[in-house]
Amino acid sequence: xxxxxxxxxxxxxxxxxxxxxxxxxxxxxxxxxxxxxxxxxxxxxxxxxxxxxxxxxxxxxxxxxxxxxxxxxxxxxxxxxxxxxxxxxxxxxxxxxxxxxxxxxxxxxxxxxxxxxxxxxxxxxxxxxxxxxxxxxxxxxxxxxxxxxxxxxxxxxxxxxxxxxxxxxxxxxxxxxxxxxxxxx
Numbered sequence: 001x002x003x004x005x006x007x008x009x010x011x012x013x014x015x016x017x018x019x020x021x022x023x024x025x026x027x028x029x030x031x032x033x034x035x036x037x038x039x040x041x042x043x044x045x046x047x048x049x050x051x052x053x054x055x056x057x058x059x060x061x062x063x064x065x066x067x068x069x070x071x072x073x074x075x076x077x078x079x080x081x082x083x084x085x086x087x088x089x090x091x092x093x094x095x096x097x098x099x100x101x102x103x104x105x106x107x108x109x110x111x112x113x114x115x116x117x118x119x120x121x122x123x124x125x126x127x128x129x130x131x132x133x134x135x136x137x138x139x140x141x142x143x144x145x146x147x148x149x150x151x152x153x154x155x156x157x158x159x160x161x162x163x164x165x166x167x168x169x170x171x172x173x174x175x176x177x178x179x180x181x182x183x184x185x
Contacts, residue, residue, distance in 0.1 A: 005049060005153040005156060005158070005160055005163050006047045006048060006049060006149060006150065006153045007047065007048070007049075007050050008047055009041075009044065009045045009046055009047060009048065010041075010050070013041040013042070013048075013052065014037070014042075014044075016041075016052050016111065017037030017041065017042055017052055017054070018037070020037070020052050020054050020113055020115075021035045021036075021037060021054065023074065024054060024056055024071075024115065026074070027070050027071055027073070027074035027076070028056065028058075028067065028070050028071065029070070031058055031063075031066065031067055031070060032056050032057065032058060033057045033058055033059055033120040034056075034057040034120065035054060035055070035056050035057070036054065036055045036057070036128070036129055036132070037052065037053070037054055038053045038054065038055045038116075038128045038129065038131075038132050039051075039052075039053030039114070039128075039132070040053075040149070041053060042132050042136075043132060043135045043136055043142060044136070045142070045146075046135070046142060046145070046146055046149075047146055047149060047150060047153075048149075049112075049160075050112065051112040051113065051114055052111070052112070052113045052114070053113070053114045053116070054113060054114070054115050054116070055115075055116045055117075055118060055125060055128050055129070056115060056116070056117045056118070057118060057119070057120035057125050058117060058118070058119060058120065059119070059120060060119060061100055061101075061102065061117070061119055064102060067102060067117060068102065071104050071115070071117075074107070075107035075108070076104040076105070076106065076107055076115060077104060077105040077106070077107065077108065078102070078103075078104050079103045079104065079105060082101070082102075082103035083100060083101070083102075083103075084096065084099045084100050084101060084124075085099045085101055085116075085118075085124040086099070086168065087099050088123065088124075088127060088172075088175055088179075089172075089176065090175070090176055090179035090180075091123040091179070094123050098122050098123050098124070099122070099123060099124045100118075100119070100122075100124075101116050101117055101118045101124060102116075102117035103115065103116060103117070104117070116128065126182070127175060127178070127179065130178045130179065130181070130182040131174070131175060131178040133182075134177070134178040134181045134182065135178075138181070141174070141177065144174075145174055148170055148174075149167070152166055152167055152170065
């Protein structure tokens with residue numbers, strides 16, 4: 001399976017996720033509480049864009065400058081226009097600050113990676129890990145998610161921006177199921 005946007009799962013993604021995790025831990029030293037390989041490339045057998053997604057959890061974003069400086073020193077590219085994730089239902093009353101993040105891309109010339117720096121325990125940090133873990137253990141949900149992504153990629157042909165915008169809307173029921181699953185554990 002190959003579409004303009006998605007490719008079949010690659011066995012190398014797991015190892016690449018571990019390599020990126022080590023690079024981020026080294027760059028941030030004690031600032032990182034945890035680093036996770038997240039997103040579709042972290043789920044065995046799931047088609048995905050060939051981009052490794054990672055989440056760095058930090059105690060706080062109050063020291064943004066220190067985090068930005070450390071990652072830029074390791075040649076990661078900061079994207080200052082991305083400051084938060086979309087608020088998701090299912091967490092009760094949360095403030096916009098609960099969805100804050102820093103966002104980075106891979107160093108120039110290296111394989112594609114998206115690095116999301118989020119506060120440990122914040123709704124957006126929890127959701128990224130819950131969603132990954134839910135899809136890893138629920139093969140039926142993983143299959144439904146894969147089918148949605150493949151149909152959307154076919155509909156969007158080579159328009160990645162259109163794919164991303166439509167996927168955000170279609171993700172809602174999947175995210176709600178992941179939240180319910182995590183809360184029931």
